[in-house]
Amino acid sequence: xxxxxxxxxxxxxxxxxxxxxxxxxxxxxxxxxxxxxxxxxxxxxxxxxxxxxxxxxxxxxxxxxxxxxxxxxxxxxxxxxxxxxxxxxxxxxxxxxxxxxxxxxxxxxxxxxxxxxxxxxxxxxxxxxxxxxxxxxxxxxxxxxxxxxxxxxxxxxxxxxxxxxxxxxxxxxxxxxxxxxxxxxxxxxxxxxxxxxxxxxxxxxxxxxxxxxxxxxxxxxxxxxxxxxxxxxxxxxxxxxxxxxxxxxxxxxxxxxxxxxxxxxxx
Amino acid sequence: xxxxxxxxxxxxxxxxxxxxxxxxxxxxxxxxxxxxxxxxxxxxxxxxxxxxxxxxxxxxxxxxxxxxxxxxxxxxxxxxxxxxxxxxxxxxxxxxxxxxxxxxxxxxxxxxxxxxxxxxxxxxxxxxxxxxxxxxxxxxxxxxxxxxxxxxxxxxxxxxxxxxxxxxxxxxxxxxxxxxxxxxxxxxxxxxxxxxxxxxxxxxxxxxxxxxxxxxxxxxxxxxxxxxxxxxxxxxxxxxxxxxxxxxxxxxxxxxxxxxxxxxxxx
Numbered sequence: 074x075x076x077x078x079x080x081x082x083x084x085x086x087x088x089x090x091x092x093x094x095x096x097x098x099x100x101x102x103x104x105x106x107x108x109x110x111x112x113x114x115x116x117x118x119x120x121x122x123x124x125x126x127x128x129x130x131x132x133x134x135x136x137x138x139x140x141x142x143x144x145x146x147x148x149x150x151x152x153x154x155x156x157x158x159x160x161x162x163x164x165x166x167x168x169x170x171x172x173x174x175x176x177x178x179x180x181x182x183x184x185x186x187x188x189x190x191x192x193x194x195x196x197x198x199x200x201x202x203x204x205x206x207x208x209x210x211x212x213x214x215x216x217x218x219x220x221x222x223x224x225x226x227x228x229x230x231x232x233x234x235x236x237x238x239x240x241x242x243x244x245x246x247x248x249x250x251x252x253x254x255x256x257x258x259x260x261x262x263x264x265x266x267x268x269x270x271x272x273x274x275x276x277x278x279x280x281x282x283x284x285x286x287x288x289x290x291x292x293x294x295x296x297x298x299x300x301x302x303x304x305x306x307x308x309x310x311x312x313x314x315x316x317x318x319x320x321x322x323x324x325x326x327x328x329x330x331x332x333x334x335x336x337x338x339x340x
Numbered sequence: 341x342x343x344x345x346x347x348x349x350x351x352x353x354x355x356x357x358x359x360x361x362x363x364x365x366x367x368x369x370x371x372x373x374x375x376x377x378x379x380x381x382x383x384x385x386x387x388x389x390x391x392x393x394x395x396x397x398x399x400x401x402x403x404x405x406x407x408x409x410x411x412x413x414x415x416x417x418x419x420x421x422x423x424x425x426x427x428x429x430x431x432x433x434x435x436x437x438x439x440x441x442x443x444x445x446x447x448x449x450x451x452x453x454x455x456x457x458x459x460x461x462x463x464x465x466x467x468x469x470x471x472x473x474x475x476x477x478x479x480x481x482x483x484x485x486x487x488x489x490x491x492x493x494x495x496x497x498x499x500x501x502x503x504x505x506x507x508x509x510x511x512x513x514x515x516x517x518x519x520x521x522x523x524x525x526x527x528x529x530x531x532x533x534x535x536x537x538x539x540x541x542x543x544x545x546x547x548x549x550x551x552x553x554x555x556x557x558x559x560x561x562x563x564x565x566x567x568x569x570x571x572x573x574x575x576x577x578x579x580x581x582x583x584x585x586x587x588x589x590x591x592x593x594x595x596x597x598x599x600x601x602x603x604x605x606x607x
Contacts, residue, residue: 218492219597221485223519252490254542255593269540271599275521277532326522330486332538332597 097285100270101184101213101333102126109133111179115161116168116200117141117186121149127182128158136161137178139171168196176205184213187256191244197260204340210262212336216250219271219332220290222322229322232294232315235301242304250334262338274329286329291319364552367537368451368480368600369393376400378446382428383435383467384408384453388416390480394449395425403428404445406438435463443472451480454523458511464527471607477529479603483517486538486599487557489589496589499561499582502568509571517601529605541596553596558586 102123107113111134118124118138128136138153140146143165150163166172168186181200187193200210217237222229240247249256257265274281295316301307307315322329369390374380378401385391385405395403405420407413410432417430433439435453448467454460467477484504489496507514516523524532541548562583568574574582589596 216488218488221483221518223522225485225515225518248492251488251492251595251597254544254595255490259593265544267540267542267544267595269538269597271536271538273534273536275534277521277534326526328518328521328534330518330536330599 097272097289098123098126100272101335102130105130105182105211105335107131107134107180111135112177113137113180113182114173114178114200114203115139115182115184116171116196117183118146118149118163119185120145121152123182123184124149124161125152125156125158128153128161129156132158132160134160134180137164137173138162139164139166139168141165141167169199171199171203173203175202176208178203179205179208181208181210183210185215187212188214188240188247188249189243189245193246193249194256194260197257197262201260201262201340206340208340210257210338210340212253212257213333214250214253215247215331215333217247219250219330221330222319223326223328224318224321226315226318226321228311228315229318230315231307232312232319235306235312235315236294236297238306239297239300239304250332253334253336257336257338262340265336265338267334267336270333270335272329272331272333276325276327282323282329285331286323287320290329290331291316291323294319364539364556365390365393367539368602369397372397372449372478372602374398374401374447378402379444380404380447380449381440381445381467381470382406382449382451383438383463384450385413385416385430386452387412388419390449390451391416391428392419392423392425395420395428396423399425399427401427401447404431404440405429406431406433406435408432408434436466438466438470440470442469443475445470446472446475448475448477450477452482454479455481455507455514455516456510456512460513460516461523461527464524464529468527468529468607473607475607477524477605477607479520479524480600481517481520482514482598482600484514486517486597488597489586490593490595491585491588493582493585493588495578495582496585497582498574499579499586502573502579502582503561503564505573506564506567506571517599520601520603524603524605529607532603532605534601534603537600537602539596539598539600543592543594549590549596552598553590554587557596557598558583558590561586 113134113136115138118140124138138161146163146165153161190196217233220233237247254267272285274286298312380401380403382405385407391405405428413430413432420428448471457463484500487500504514521532521534539552541553565579
């Protein structure tokens with residue numbers, strides 16, 4: 074193919090769809106659709122949170138979803154079957170040692186994976202070998218340093234920093250979103266385009282106040298409480314003050330901002 | 341009018357235009373257009389940086405642009421005349437004591453003004469009195485706490501904080517963008533909709549690297565160097581290190597993010 078279909082490459086369309094998004098899944102994935110017959114590798118499917126949306130938006134594509142955890146793969150498979158989708162094949166495997174032939178996929182999709190890896194560039198380099206010439210890679214990641222809110226609160230930023238610090242100590246990078254462009258370029262992808270997906274929440278959007286600020290972001294921060302205390306990054310009183318400040322932003326006069334980044338590149 | 345025209349009210353259209361924007365003026369203003377015959381008050385026009393775009397996008401509207409500084413008003417008038425625009429009348433005046441009859445305007449436009457005021461809510465309250473029932477207000481502000489970048493740098497954040505602190509000591513608020521929603525609601529505007537305008541810069545967009553990261557944002561931060569040192573907020577070595585870190589983000593592997601907020605409400 075001399076003029077390959079490149080999903081998500083029309084940034085303008087991305088942004089239009091972004092505003093139509095009624096859920097976080099729409100915001101992140103509604104403009105990722107692979108053509109019928111294309112072979113797609115989802116690297117790091119976890120329990121299938123993204124896989125169901127991916128498969129639904131590309132009903133004619135043949136998707137292979139892999140994860141290093143056999144348990145996760147089993148859960149993902151169950152989720153996809155429960156959704157009545159039949160275009161995904163699952164396989165347990167390590168991103169760095171997958172049993173695929175070189176250039177055997179048209180597209181690679183990687184979502185919320187690189188943030189956890191010690192060597193994200195090496196992972197991308199490896200995934201690149203599975204792409205045919207002119208194939209595309211799509212990478213989606215968040216960036217916890219993109220979170221700001223009203224009322225502002227040093228304690229809340231400190232609580233968020235606990236999560237960032239723990240992820241860093243585990244070898245990951247919770248601020249990876251802002252660096253997707255240089256990351257993909259450094260691995261040799263061409264035509265790299267990054268499209269930020271900002272979630273802006275105020276009380277005119279109660280579904281986002283509840284679904285994003287409370288149940289997605291703040292719940293995630295709350296989830297590191299014990300680890301952050303155990304690691305000596307914070308103390309209970311300080312951390313709890315930060316979490317209260319995050320909940321404070323969900324009151325009628327509060328606002329909350331967070332940005333995800335989607336990058337698309339070609340081999 | 342029972343179904344008044346509300347410019348900029350279609351958030352989806354806002355975002356579509358956002359991506360088409362080739363300049364910062366487009367990003368902020370291209371979806372603000374007032375219908376022919378409407379009476380528009382631009383409160384705080386400064387030297388007319390916004391006025392030219394405003395007048396050009398609403399050729400049939402009658403715009404009255406005011407500023408407290410007679411010098412600024414004179415410069416703004418010259419800029420508008422030089423652009424060949426004839427639909428703006430200029431007047432020197434204090435926002436809190438303007439010589440207009442109540443309800444004498446259809447629309448009010450306020451851009452980069454509230455961030456400088458000790459009492460932004462009182463200013464909005466006053467401006468509201470000049471709007472006819474069902475008239476709209478449009479407020480555009482930045483938020484320096486929305487700035488993040490790659491490579492990340494504590495020194496760069498500290499340099500930005502100097503600007504935020506100086507503006508705060510002068511009675512202003514450089515973080516006002518994130519609070520436009522509660523601000524407009526608190527003053528009694530209805531149907532308030534806030535649309536963030538994120539500027540994402542990487543080296544695939546050289547015009548933004550130069551025009552925004554270097555010449556708009558970093559130049560502004562550099563501009564507070566002496567004041568920040570004089571006020572004891574920083575020292576020369578620390579500040580200069582931060583500015584160097586901001587310039588570092590303009591290299592080929594750097595990225596830079598900043599968000600403006602546009603709010604529209606009705607009386």
